[in-house]
Amino acid sequence: MRPTALITGASGGIGYEFAHLFAKAGYHLIIVARSEDKLRELQDELGDHPVTVIVEDLSKQGAAKRIYDVVHRHELTVEVLVNNAGFGLNGDFDSINLKEQQDMLQVNINALTELTYYFLPDMKKAPLFDIPKGILNISSTAAFQPGPKMAVYYASKAYVLSFSEALVEELQGTGITVTTLCPGATETNFFKRANAENTKLTKSQMTADDVAKAGFLGFVKGKRVVVPGALNTSAAVMSKFLPRSTTAKIAHYIDKE
Numbered sequence: 156m157r158p159t160a161l162i163t164g165a166s167g168g169i170g171y172e173f174a175h176l177f178a179k180a181g182y183h184l185i186i187v188a189r190s191e192d193k194l195r196e197l198q199d200e201l202g203d204h205p206v207t208v209i210v211e212d213l214s215k216q217g218a219a220k221r222i223y224d225v226v227h228r229h230e231l232t233v234e235v236l237v238n239n240a241g242f243g244l245n246g247d248f249d250s251i252n253l254k255e256q257q258d259m260l261q262v263n264i265n266a267l268t269e270l271t272y273y274f275l276p277d278m279k280k281a282p283l284f285d286i287p288k289g290i291l292n293i294s295s296t297a298a299f300q301p302g303p304k305m306a307v308y309y310a311s312k313a314y315v316l317s318f319s320e321a322l323v324e325e326l327q328g329t330g331i332t333v334t335t336l337c338p339g340a341t342e343t344n345f346f347k348r349a350n351a352e353n354t355k356l357t358k359s360q361m362t363a364d365d366v367a368k369a370g371f372l373g374f375v376k377g378k379r380v381v382v383p384g385a386l387n388t389s390a391a392v393m394s395k396f397l398p399r400s401t402t403a404k405i406a407h408y409i410d411k412e
C-alpha cells in the first residue's frame with residue numbers, strides 16, 4: 156500500500172512541481188485546486204500513477220470539510236498534507252477590494268488551518284512508512300517582516316509560520332513532522348494574480364522547480380523551516396537583526412516599480 160499526499164494548489168506553480176516530486180517518491184496523490192482542466196492535465200502527465208482529483212475553491216466556507224469528506228469516501232488516509240494553495244494582492248490596504256482580501260485570508264489561513272485540523276487525527280493514527288508522514292506548509296519570506304502594499308498577504312504568511320512552528324512542538328513524539336517552506340520571489344503566476352508584476356519583487360526569482368525541490372528535501376529531512384536560495388536566506392537572517400520599522404521600509408521599497 157502507498158502512503159497518500161494531499162497537495163492543495165497543485166494546478167500550477169510550486170504545487171504542480173510538488174505533485175511531480177511526491178509522485179516520484181511513490182505517494183498516491185490527491186490534488187486540489189479550482190482549475191479542473193489543469194488538474195486533469197497533471198493527472199494525464201502522471202500516467203498510471205494513482206491520482207485523485209478534487210476540484211474545490213478554498214475561499215469558500217466549508218471547503219476543508221468537503222475535501223475531508225471526499226477523501227473518506229475514497230477510503231483514503233492522508234499521510235502527508237501539503238498546504239500550498241495561496242495568493243497575494245498588491246496595493247494600498249484600503250484600495251484593495253475587502254471581499255478579495257477576505258478570500259485571501261480564507262485561502263492562506265483558514266483553509267490551511269481547517270485542513271490541518273481535519274486531517275491531523277487520521278495522520279496520527281496512520282502507520283509509519285519508510286517515507287515520512289507530516290505536514291508541509293507553504294509560507295514565504297514575507298513571514299519575516301511587515302509588508303507595506305501587501306499588508307494582509309505578509310501578515311497571513313506570518314500566521315502560517317507561527318502556527319506551523321507551534322505544531323512542531325505539539326507533535327513531538329507523534330512521528331508527524333511539520334515543515335514550513337518560506338520561498339522568496341518565484342517564477343509562477345503569483346505576481347500576475349497579485350497585480351505586482353512591475354515591482355522590484357520580481358527582479359530576482361527562483362524557479363518553481365528549485366523551490367519545490369528545496370521544500371520536498373526539507374520535508375523528507377524533517378526540517379522545521381526551509382528558506383530556499385542564498386539571497387532569500389540572507390534576507391531572512393538580516394530580518395532577525397534589523398528593527399521591524401527598517402525591514403518594513405525595505406519591503407516597501409522593494410514593492411515599488
Ligand SMILES: NC(=O)c1ccc[n+]([C@@H]2O[C@H](COP(=O)([O-])OP(=O)(O)OC[C@H]3O[C@@H](n4cnc5c(N)ncnc54)[C@H](OP(=O)(O)O)[C@@H]3O)[C@@H](O)[C@H]2O)c1
Nearest residue numbers: 164166167168169189190213240241295340341343344345
Ligand atoms: N511565487 C512566489 O513568489 C511565492 C513566494 C513565496 C510564497 N509563495 C506561496 O507559494 C504558494 C504557491 O503559489 P505559487 O507561487 O505557485 O502561485 P500560483 O502559480 O498562482 O499557484 C497558486 C495555486 O493555488 C491555487 N489556488 C489559488 N486560489 C485558490 C482557491 N481559492 N482555491 C483553491 N486553490 C487555489 C491555484 O489553483 P487554481 O487557480 O486552479 O485554483 C494554484 O494551483 C502560495 O501559498 C504562495 O503564497 C509564492
